[in-house]
Amino acid sequence: xxxxxxxxxxxxxxxxxxxxxxxxxxxxxxxxxxxxxxxxxxxxxxxxxxxxxxxxxxxxxxxxxxxxxxxxxxxxxxxxxxxxxxxxxxxxxxxxxxxxxxxxxxxxxxxxxxxxxxxxxxxxxxxxxxxxxxxxxxxxxxxxxxxxxxxxxxxxxxxxxxxxxx
Amino acid sequence: xxxxxxxxxxxxxxxxxxxxxxxxxxxxxxxxxxxxxxxxxxxxxxxxxxxxxxxxxxxxxxxxxxxxxxxxxxxxxxxxxxxxxxxxxxxxxxxxxxxxxxxxxxxxxxxxxxxxxxxxxxxxxxxxxxxxxxxxxxxxxxxxxxxxxxxxxxxxxxxxxxxxxxxxxxxxxxxxxxxxxxxxxxxxxxxxxxxxxxxxxxxxxxxxxxxxxxxxxxxxxxxxxxxxxxxxxxxxxxxxxxxxxxxxxxxxxxxxxxxxxxxxxxxxxxxxxxxxxxxxxxxxxxxxxxxxxxxxxxx
Numbered sequence: 001x002x003x004x005x006x007x008x009x010x011x012x013x014x015x016x017x018x019x020x021x022x023x024x025x026x027x028x029x030x031x032x033x034x035x036x037x038x039x040x041x042x043x044x045x046x047x048x049x050x051x052x053x054x055x056x057x058x059x060x061x062x063x064x065x066x067x068x069x070x071x072x073x074x075x076x077x078x079x080x081x082x083x084x085x086x087x088x089x090x091x092x093x094x095x096x097x098x099x100x101x102x103x104x105x106x107x108x109x110x111x112x113x114x115x116x117x118x119x120x121x122x123x124x125x126x127x128x129x130x131x132x133x134x135x136x137x138x139x140x141x142x143x144x145x146x147x148x149x150x151x152x153x154x155x156x157x158x159x160x161x162x163x164x165x166x
Numbered sequence: 167x168x169x170x171x172x173x174x175x176x177x178x179x180x181x182x183x184x185x186x187x188x189x190x191x192x193x194x195x196x197x198x199x200x201x202x203x204x205x206x207x208x209x210x211x212x213x214x215x216x217x218x219x220x221x222x223x224x225x226x227x228x229x230x231x232x233x234x235x236x237x238x239x240x241x242x243x244x245x246x247x248x249x250x251x252x253x254x255x256x257x258x259x260x261x262x263x264x265x266x267x268x269x270x271x272x273x274x275x276x277x278x279x280x281x282x283x284x285x286x287x288x289x290x291x292x293x294x295x296x297x298x299x300x301x302x303x304x305x306x307x308x309x310x311x312x313x314x315x316x317x318x319x320x321x322x323x324x325x326x327x328x329x330x331x332x333x334x335x336x337x338x339x340x341x342x343x344x345x346x347x348x349x350x351x352x353x354x355x356x357x358x359x360x361x362x363x364x365x366x367x368x369x370x371x372x373x374x375x376x377x378x379x380x381x382x383x384x385x386x387x388x389x390x391x392x393x394x395x396x397x398x399x400x401x402x403x404x405x406x407x408x409x410x411x412x413x414x415x416x417x418x419x420x421x422x423x424x425x426x427x428x429x430x431x432x433x434x435x436x437x438x439x440x441x442x443x444x445x446x447x448x449x450x451x452x453x454x455x456x457x458x459x460x461x462x463x464x465x
Contacts, residue, residue: 125233125263126202129301133204136396146395147354154352157305164302166234 044158046104053103055148062103066096069138078130102155114162124166132160201230201237201434201464205397207301207349208260210429210439211241211462214316214369215256215270216291218345219403220441220458221423222387224358225312225347227295228268229260230434230464236261239464247445247456249278256289266293266314274371276326279449286321287370304351316341318370326372333414334377339365342382354393356401361386367411368420368448376410383408391429402426421446425458437462 056062070092074083083091100107132153139149209217209226217228220243231237236259243254256270268291276283293314300310319338322330330337343362350357363382365375375381385408391401404424411418427441441458448454 125302126235129202129204129232140396146393150354150393151352154305154350157302157351161302 043098043101043109044155046102046155048104052148052151053105055145056103056152057142057144059100059105059107061142062100062105063092063096065138065142065144066099067092068142069135070095072134072138073131076130076134079127079134099152103152114159123163125164128160128164202232202235203230203263203434204301205431205434206393206399206429206437210437210460211239211243211256211258211268211270213243213245213252213254213270213272214289214291214318215254215258215268216293216314216316217258217260217266217268218358218360219389219391219401219425220427220439220460221403221405221425221443222358222360222389223291223293223314223343223345224360224389225295225298225310225345226300227260227263227266227293227312228258229266231260232263234262237465239462241460241462243439243458243460245443245456245458247443247448247454249451250448250454251275264295266295267291268293272371276449278451280323280325283323283325285323285326285371288319288321289370290317291315300347300349300356301351304349307348309346309348311344311346313342313344315343318366318374320370320373322373330373333411333418334375335367335373335411336365336375337373339370339374341366356389356391356393356399358389359386360388364408365410367408367418369407369423372411372418372449376413378413379410383410397431399429400427401429416450418449419447421448427458435464 053059053062056065070083070088074080074086074088094109094111097107098109098111101109135153136149139152207226208228208230209224210220211228212218212220212223214223216223217226218224229237229239238257238259240257241255243252245252245254252275253273254270256268258266258268260266268289270289270291272285272287272289274285274287276285291314293312296311296313298308298310303310317338317340322337341362341364343360345358345360347356347358349355362385364385365380365382367373367376385406387403387405389401389403391399393399402425404422406422407420409420411420423443423445425441425443427439429437429439431437439458439460439462441460443456443458445454446452
């Protein structure tokens with residue numbers, strides 16, 4: 001975690017003048033953002049389910065999924081442009097942490113809340129659905145069973161509700 | 167731990183849509199693509215023209231258009247049962263995943279009862295989504311809720327028309343309904359309950375009400391569907407129907423309608439529904455069972 005924080009701090013200066021938008025994409029720190037409320041879990045907590053995690057190929061499989069998902073989003077004509085300035089390798093790591101934790105794997109996501117970070121982005125439902133489709137296609141390409149895909153999407157649903165603001 | 171102000175939440179990316187490419191830019195305006203809904207989440211075109219299952223409207227709005235989008239679809243359905251055949255053609259417009267407008271024309275071949283007779287039923291529909299979102303609330307028990315209205319006008323031809331006049335069945339009527347649709351995504355199951363207030367006899371094919379009975383009856387309708395793949399679902403429906411014309415004789419007994427269906431959407435522009443339907447008794451002919459096939463095409 002330490003190294004990650006340090007890396008983000010290098011973006012501090014630039015980030016100060018960037019909207020939250022860029023912050024999301026580029027890992028630039030939200031210089032004026034509020035701290036995440038300590039009491040509320042950043043990612044919903046789920047009971048361990050080894051069979052479900054195994055369907056995703058374990059922690060390694062989730063990291064592979066995250067990496068491929070980010071590449072596919074960047075390549076998608078509908079939403080790819082959002083990632084033009086994103087540091088993809090960092091994004092892949094963070095996404096991996098989050099998906100791993102959502103699947104009750106041994107990872108901890110420690111970023112900001114969805115709501116706080118997306119408040120000014122004016123994300124539309126169409127944008128979010130496009131992202132879901134990219135995630136589905138990525139999971140299909142990795143042979144993740146349909147039922148398990150849906151269980152992951154259902155766990156991500158509350159986060160989608162927080163980020164759609166337009 | 168507090169790495170508070172850190173956008174490590176690029177993870178949010180998982181669910182979020184990251185940033186615009188330049189400082190100060192907001193997300194671009196919605197594209198005119200108008201087909202952002204996930205496959206199969208708009209249901210199919212029911213025989214009355216509204217989006218839902220094959221026999222009953224659901225709370226989902228038709229077309230692939232989601233918020234800030236407008237979409238259109240057209241459909242054609244053919245159902246052939248033991249002694250009758252029904253062709254339905256129609257179109258639907260979906261506005262911002264909030265309002266749905268539909269038009270449908272049913273042509274019912276009643277030749278077995280009166281030679282060369284086709285009952286023509288025109289249906290105009292409007293549906294308003296009130297609350298909820300089937301996909302976004304797919305992890306909770308909150309359903310998507312909608313209310314809708316059908317205005318139906320029947321042209322029965324002179325022979326059947328005479329019979330309808332003799333029992334006082336009107337040629338037009340309004341139906342009002344409320345629907346609750348629940349997508350349980352983790353289980354891959356969709357449930358729908360619709361309550362329809364109606365005076366229609368045989369869904370309107372034999373007019374509306376009778377001399378002695380103009381009450382609106384509440385008829386429940388149920389659907390259940392299982393998602394097998396992103397593009398493939400199977401399901402079943404059950405529609406309770408009133409039996410208003412039964413007083414006119416056993417020939418006018420009306421049955422509940424039921425079906426079992428398979429819906430396949432190879433892409434966002436096309437879907438096919440194949441169903442085995444059981445319409446029970448229709449004007450004295452019992453056990454009207456057969457096949458239903460529907461094609462829906464969208465912009």
